[in-house]
Amino acid sequence: MVKTVVGEETLLKPFEDRLFESGSQSQVGLVIGKLSPNSERGFVYALIPTPPTDGGGPACSLRSEGGGGREEKKKGSKGGKSSNESPPSIVIDGDWVSEHARQVSRMMIGGMEVIGIYMWASEASFKATSPATLVQVIRGVAEATPRYESGFDERLLIHISYSPRRWASRICTLASANLQPCDFKMGKLLASLQAFSCAYNFEIRLPIDQAFDSTTFKNVTLKGINHLAKEVQFAKVLIDGNLVTEDLPAMTGGLHKVEFLLPFKGDALAEARSIEEVAGLVVYHGTVFGTAYLGPREPVSQAISDLKGDIITSLRCRLDIIADEAEVASSASDAVADQEGAPAEKPVQEIVLHELRKHFCLSFPRRVLVPWFDDVFICDYLQPSETFEDTKDRCKEMLSMETPPEISAMLEPESETAFLNGKSFWDVVKNGDVSESLNNLTNETSSSRETDTRKSKNSNSSYLVALLVLLAALFIGFAVAYFGSSKAAP
Known part of the structure; x- marks a missing residue:
């Protein structure tokens, strides 16, 4: 206590x-x-x-x-x-x-x-x-x-x-x-706080089980986050390039770089299943920038635990933000639907993934760091449609900041260009019917074979023409040389 x-x-x-x-x-x-x-x-x-x-x-x-x-x-x-x-x-x-x-x-x-x-x-x-x-x-x-x-x-x-x-x-x-x-x-x-930061890259694949009705977007996403939590929990840790051991001495200095070492292993969640059981596949990938502060006289192990917790908590916060935004949008659409007599759409967190018949992709909010006191930062999450001005408004409203921080002082370690290669933070792919996907794959394969056959025929014709041209050139050269030598004889 x-x-x-x-x-x-x-x-x-x-x-x-x-x-x-x-x-x-x-x-x-x-x-x-x-x-x-x-x-x-x-x-x-x-x-x-x-x-x-x-x-x-x-x-x-x-x-x-x-x-x-x-x-x-x-x-x-x-x-x-x-x-x-x-x-x-x-x-x-x-x-x-x-x-x-x-x-x-x-x-x-x-x-x-x-x-x-x-x-x-x-x-x-x-x-x-x-x-x-x-x-x-x-x-x-x-x-x-x-x-x-x-x-x-x-x-x-x-x-x-x-x-x-x-x-x-x-x-x-x-x-x-x-x-x-x-x-x-x-x-x-605050003067004695030490900061620990890392960029955690992840990619996991979750099969969508057609037999269960609980495969909503939120449930599947939480399952993925919980899987990541177990993965992070047992990861080996490097701090400033040094492997963390039980006898690691106390550290000094303001900022320390942390790296997680994960074992090479297959994804335990993507276990082998029959086509009849699987209705689709969800792929989560991206990078989370984690930060933790270590208080005075606390062990380094506490900083590692706080950093792992920050990564998982950050992902859960993003999911909650999406759910909150979807609830607000759903309430507005329900009101419009009631007036027009049209069926209302489900909020994104209630979407049943195995019922989808098209590609589904969603961008998660990106994390930004905001200066708070001295060298201490807090964070905010920006939706794709939001800007740093929205962060300033939230700091003023939620934290009672009389003077919100300047935009130029905010940091964006998770910019889309930096770690997403122009894609969304989380990609949800192949959520259609598997048999339909296999039929499409078969059609694509047949089409590819036909194309290869046509290419092969065209290629053979080209080779034949080239051979005929080469033989004609040799014949003409031989004839010119023969008749030229005959005329030169006495």
Whole structure:
């Protein structure tokens, strides 16, 4: 269990000052940091306030025992009964906070995650709030941001009190719903972070089984990602050209290049099957640029684990983004279909691949790196139709950046020209009927043989003509030489 939490003082102290200056009586937001099952220390790098809801209301407010809000309590205080009333408790829109956490978690890279929530409220209001309410919100955030290491169930709750002014932290164990206090102190973390990056190339082939009805695009894609997760998990690792071993010493320096060494083996998923069982083939290929940050006094093995988790999490995020976009587009098309009386199309994640009778190709969002604090980067994912301006808007909305980063400072390590050779990030091919594909292949083979026969006949004719021309030239040359020599004789 985590016993001590260290916060980045260069960011948290100014954040606390802004909260005091705002005059707000309550606020809820996300904690960005790192909690590890292998360490008793946790790190807090930044706090991100949850934005107002779609209706414009706050994600967190105060409510008195009588059900009235803060303004109602002020009005009731004119009668001089406020001293006898219990302090207002905190009311949180848990669903909205969870959705914010889901969006923000996509922008984090290895070694930095949404690890809990923070509360800005007076000591009295915080104590008046039921612990079950706070645990429920933390659980919602945890479910919206699943970790690569799914077995670790600890999350963090930070309370910033303005009356009196102080910080306190608690560790929430999700299984038992307990809130245990832990030490909180400030320190300098960002300056000592080490970055590890790699470009992971992959290609896997998944047969589409005609006997199952669960071969939707999303299910098959998740199967491929899970296969990659196992592949990455057992890969050998090179860091700066050195093979990682158990006795690898601590590393220094800011940036380290990582390479994964995979064994030469056949694709276990593309096992032999009969034509009657297979309805098609899905091919996933591309390159993922992974990054992870290693905190102070953490072992190098933790950086490798975080980097592997970043690669798999990045692929899952892209699939979720496609599904979200498809849901929005499907809702719009359903509305149009209802008006026109036409059948609505399925969202892309619900497409049953073995029912398709044509080539299906889809581009996944590409990852871009965005400067956040000092030399620390976060990420965003751009659809083919999006630009860096969309990234700036998301940074401003989701991360409450007052000054979004300049476009010139953003990095695009996964540009299509660089690693896709002008093709999509993920190619889904040959999703038609196998017998039809075999017939097409037979026709193409027959056509090819006929073409080869015609070419062979034409080639033989050309050889015959050339031979006749050569013989004629020899005959003419011989005749000229013979008659010329006869005339020259006395």
